[in-house]
Amino acid sequence: MSLAEEPQHQNHPFLNSGGEMGTLLRSFDWSTISLGNPHRWEQSLKTTLGIILNSKFPMLLFWGKELNCFYNDAFIYISGDSTLSSLNPGATGELVWKETWVKIQPMIIDVMKGGDAVWVEDQMLPIYRREKRKDVYLTLSASPVNDELGIVAGVLMTCNETTQKVLQQKKTKENERNLRLIILQAPVAIAILRGPEYVVEIVNSKALELWGRKSADVFNKPILQAMPELLSQGIKDLLDNVYESGEPFVATELPIELFRKNKLETAYLNFVYEPLFDLEGNINGLIAIGTEVSEQVRTRHQIEETAEELQAINEEMLSSNEELALSNERLERAEEMLRFSVEAAEAATWHMELETRKFITSNRLKQLFGLTTQAEVSYKDVINKIPEDHRSVVRAAILLSFREGTSYHMEHPIIGFQGKKRWVRALGKLYPANGRQQGHFSGLIIDITEEKENELRKNDFIGMVSHELKTPLTSVMGYIQLLTNKAKIAEDTFGYSLLQKTNVQVKKMSSMINGFLNISRLESGKILIEKQVFNIDELVKEIIEELQFTITSHKINLSLCENIQVNADREKIGSVVSNLISNAIKYSPGGGEIVVKCAQKENVMEVTVEDDGIGINSEDLTRLFDRFYRVENLNTKHISGFGIGLYLSAEIIERHNGKIWASSEPEKGSVFYFNLPLS
Structure with missing residues (x-):
């Protein structure tokens, strides 16, 4: 019987099943191509083709000198090219791969010539899906298939699409670049420390200024090696505790000895150490955020110390007339110290007599409130320099101090010269009449504009960073859910468990970010109550x-x-x-x-x-x-x-x-x- 007379549609066990491609292969007239009737094929071709058709993994087989190509249903899905259905079974690889053949052919030829198996990770290939060209990333493996004589007769290729993984890696790198830019431009000191040695990976100019170092002094170096003065101050224990426990550390007005300007000096810092996690939920570093508040702390301490001493002197004056001369001397000294402290702090003072409502201020107060130093100033003049949205609150606090004798302590804006807005801290107290002096309401005002603006910038920065982090974090949570579902379907218990732990860590970070966002909304008046x-x-x-x-x-x-x-x-x-x-x-x-x-x-x-x-x-x-x-x-x-x-x-x-x-x-x-x- 000649080849033309051989039956073409007889049952071939190795072509059984195989879905859409199996049906197509069983019904095809093989006499039309050089491979001929399937019952005359090499046994290795039959065996390999049977494996391909029954695999759920995208696979192809290139056979013979013409590189006739066989593929399974899974490959049709991954290629996404509707024109595959118009190709005959066993069509050449160049027709099947089209635009990608220029990248695939060299790999196939090398293996056909007796080369070793080839494995390529995340290979970008142009593939048409829904009539649109897409850049698709595949991990490919090409292995030789020998005939009965042990000669390479074909190449078995397996494909795994990694487009989603590659795009996520690119997005992660982009987010890291954006975060680095945010840190470097931040108005507060920020540094990222990696590993158990706390190597400085990122540090911005504010942190270098606070540390008294140049970038070359600390970059890519362990922080305790670059700043050895910290070793004896317990900083390593704080870092170790955060790194080992995962619990953040927050400090307020903590005194730290820093070597700056060729000498050790005490700096008061507000800072936080926060752990950083990798995708598996393991701690791999810390982020340190801080600001220096030395000037504010020292000013407050000086005022508090002076106020305490002045109070002690006042009480001593009332205790005995015999010590009046000595008390007056001490009072004069205390008043001199107070004046010095007030001048050093650039503080303004006021004194209002309760009975006559006569209002006396220092020139510094007039300057702060945009009033001429030569003119007399009334209580109303000063109150009217407070913006309307704060004026009623200040009045209510003053009336409360009058009525209940409590201390007056407020922070509020004022409108100075040329309509410039400044922030002040007002401290006052009601002193009742005692027979020797009239009752009066007195206190001082300190300009805290820079401190307040720094605080507002910090709050804006926290809100901005929290918002910037929330968007990629939401994407990460979506990917984790997708991967969790895939792991569950694949019965990958280890991957499923790892993803569950990762999800817990991501939720913790999301909760923390939501907290900072809520604070930012509260302070900007944007939080809504929907009853x-x-x-x-x-x-x-x-x-x-x-x-x-x-x-x-x-x-x-x-x-x-x-x-x-x-x-x-x-x-x-x-x-x-x-x-x-x-x-x-x-x-x-x-x-x-x-x-x-x-x-x-x-x-x-x-x-x-x-x-x-x-x-x-x-x-x-x-x-x-x-x-x-x-x-x-x-x-x-x-x-x-x-x-x-x-x-x-x-x-x-x-x-x-x-x-x-x-x-x-x-x-x-x-x-x-x-x-x-x-x-």
């Missing part, structure tokens, strides 16, 4: 169930919670409840119980969160809800936090016209309360 009517008991139960699902160290007990409807922002009130419970867990020993209650009291709804933890000293209770304030003692040194949770909670409750407070005793636990009006 709705809801049941407080349902909200509290949802939050407890969510927290209890992830926390096994404590038991959260909802002791009593009435079915009360409130009109408030459900999401933000939920964040307040979640923050109070999380703090109770954080500051309580393992195995403890957290008790949550909510009830109606007269015209308000009140929620309480009680723990049996370490408790809080009375002096800390008054500042718990201040921004960035953290209780610092031996019990809290290893507990992480930025001091923003309670601050944000207080701002949210205040915007609902509610009240938030706490009661506590050291070693006996704490109770946190907040209420919301029901009317």
Whole structure:
């Protein structure tokens, strides 16, 4: 029987199954091409083709001198070229690969000539998908296939598309470049330290200025080697603790000895050390952010010391007429010291008699408020120099000091010469009449414009960086979810577990960024309260169930919670409840119980969160809800936090016209309360 007379459509076991390509191969008339009838093919061709057709992995086989190409359904999907369906089975590789053949052919020819197997990672190839040219990245493997004589007769190629991975790597590098530019241009000192030796990877000009170093002195060097004066000051222990525990460290007005201008000098710094993580959730470095507040601290200390001495002198004057002469001498000395301190701090003073309302100011005050130094100045003149949106607040604070005898302490803007806006800090006190002198309201004002603008720039920078980080972080979370689903489908337990851990770390970072964004929105007045009517008991139960699902160290007990409807922002009130419970867990020993209650009291709804933890000293209770304030003692040194949770909670409750407070005793636990009006 001749080749033309041989049956072309007989059953060939190696062509069974194989999906769309298997059907096409079984129905094709092989007498039309040089390969001829399949039953006469080499056994190695049949075996390899059977493997390809039954594989879910994109595979191709180039056979013979003409490089006849066979591929499976998976390759049709990865190529995305609808014209493949118009090609005959066994078409040449040049027709199958088209535009990419110029890159693929040399690899195939080398292997056909007896070369070793070839493996190429992330090869960019132009491929048409939906009639549009796309740059696709593939990892390719080309292996020789021998005939019965051991001679290379074909090449088996496997393909794995890595486009998504390559694009993500490029995007990550772009984000890193953008972050580097942000750091280098930041208005505060920032440095990135890598590895357990804390090698300086990035440092901006503000940090170099603060350290008293040049870039060449510290770049790519361990920070403790470049700045040896830090070794004896416990800085290494702080760095090691953050690197090993993953818990941030925040310092306020910490005195540090720095070698600057050829001598050691004490600098007061506000700074934070924050751990940096790789994609696997392992700590690989730290980011240090800080500002120097030495001038402000020294000025405040000087004023406080002078004020304390002046108070002591005043009390001594009243104690005995016999010591009047000595007291006057000391008073004159103290007044001289006070004048010197006031002049050194460029502070302005005022004195207002309560009975006559006569208002006396220093020339410095007139200069600050844009008033001529020769003219008399009234209380009204000064008040009118305060912008309208702050004027009523200042008046209310002064009236409160008059009425209750409390100290007056305010920070507010003023309008100086040529309408220039400046910020001042005003400190005052009401001195009642005592028989020898009239009652008066006196104090001083300090220009804090530079300090305030630095703070505003810092807040703007934090908000900007947080917003810049949130966008790529959202993309990362999406990729993690996609990879997690793929790992789950592929039953890759190790990859699935690793991705789950990575997701936890990304959520922590997202929570931290959201906290800084909320602070930025609060201070810019852009945070919105969207009220709705809801049941407080349902909200509290949802939050407890969510927290209890992830926390096994404590038991959260909802002791009593009435079915009360409130009109408030459900999401933000939920964040307040979640923050109070999380703090109770954080500051309580393992195995403890957290008790949550909510009830109606007269015209308000009140929620309480009680723990049996370490408790809080009375002096800390008054500042718990201040921004960035953290209780610092031996019990809290290893507990992480930025001091923003309670601050944000207080701002949210205040915007609902509610009240938030706490009661506590050291070693006996704490109770946190907040209420919301029901009317």
